[in-house]
Amino acid sequence: MTYGKRITWLEERKKSKTVCTNKKNRIVLFDMDGTLTPPRQSFDTNLLQPLRELSQHTQIGIVTGSDVEYVNQQMEYVLKKSELVYCLHLLPCNGTKWYPPPRQLDDWYDIKHNADMRETLGEEKYRHLVAILLDLQCHVSALGIPLTGEFIQYRGSMINWCPIGRAAKSKDREQFVLKDEKLSIRKNYLKRLERKLSLNGIQKDIACTLGGDTSFDIYPIGWDKTYALRHFEDYDVWFVGDRCGENGNDKQIYDALYSKGRSYKTTGIEKTKEIIKALVGHFASLESTDG
Numbered sequence: 416m417t418y419g420k421r422i423t424w425l426e427e428r429k430k431s432k433t434v435c436t437n438k439k440n441r442i443v444l445f446d447m448d449g450t451l452t453p454p455r456q457s458f459d460t461n462l463l464q465p466l467r468e469l470s471q472h473t474q475i476g477i478v479t480g481s482d483v484e485y486v487n488q489q490m491e492y493v494l495k496k497s498e499l500v501y502c503l504h505l506l507p508c509n510g511t512k513w514y515p516p517p518r519q520l521d522d523w524y525d526i527k528h529n530a531d532m533r534e535t536l537g538e539e540k541y542r543h544l545v546a547i548l549l550d551l552q553c554h555v556s557a558l559g560i561p562l563t564g565e566f567i568q569y570r571g572s573m574i575n576w577c578p579i580g581r582a583a584k585s586k587d588r589e590q591f592v593l594k595d596e597k598l599s600i601r602k603n604y605l606k607r608l609e610r611k612l613s614l615n616g617i618q619k620d621i622a623c624t625l626g627g628d629t630s631f632d633i634y635p636i637g638w639d640k641t642y643a644l645r646h647f648e649d650y651d652v653w654f655v656g657d658r659c660g661e662n663g664n665d666k667q668i669y670d671a672l673y674s675k676g677r678s679y680k681t682t683g684i685e686k687t688k689e690i691i692k693a694l695v696g697h698f699a700s701l702e703s704t705d706g
């Protein structure tokens with residue numbers, strides 16, 4: 416981001432009437448795609464006011480498999496124009512990257528934590544993994560799916576493997592989703608991937624899940640979205656996500672907070688809005704009890 420652009424953004428945010436001053440050790444973590452935004456699309460501004468109300472009671476975080484570029488792109492409206500940034504943690508790549516909120520009006524996000532997958536796995540295991548993915552990409556390409564570019568994206572703390580390519584447009588994505596529903600392409604390839612990892616003796620080191628609608632997230636064991644919880648050990652944490660079932664990329668964090676009654680499954684923007692409303696009510700009643 417250029418300096419000039421940042422100043423413009425700052426001016427926009429200064430127009431905001433309220434600045435979040437919430438200091439409570441409480442945080443609500445949201446998945447991004449399918450929860451705060453339609454998949455790979457921009458933030459739904461209908462959620463802005465509910466999130467503002469929520470921010471009066473708690474800090475907020477976005478924990479997503481996507482890297483920070485996508486967060487910047489999809490959440491641009493909030494980052495540019497809203498005072499929400501002052502209580503909004505960005506946790507891309509499942510929280511293996513952590514950008515705490517800027518503390519003052521003229522601060523901006525700085526990375527505080529950045530985990531390294533190649534270093535953790537070691538060069539040999541990492542190379543095996545990439546070779547397996549390249550091989551599987553050749554096979555899946557033969558199924559007549561749309562093909563663009565950036566099939567295997569290294570994000571420092573995870574690999575995102577997208578058989579149609581990260582450069583796919585909405586039309587390509589829709590075409591793939593239909594085919595995937597019909598032929599269970601990703602579920603089959605997830606099994607193939609796990610089998611190949613096992614044959615290479617690296618299955619115990621590497622976890623694989625379906626990411627979003629079109630891809631796979633692959634990372635060291637334990638580096639799923641529960642990784643984000645490491646940054647908030649002395650916090651009460653809630654989670655809202657849309658892929659909480661088997662093979663979904665929200666499953667582990669959903670399960671981790673479920674026993675405390677702090678996990679919510681959404682089906683899209685409208686449901687997210689209802690969940691936020693319920694949380695606001697819950698926090699408000701807690702605070703009135705606390706006096």
Ligand SMILES: [Mg+2]
Nearest residue numbers: 446448449657
């Ligand atoms: Mg999602």
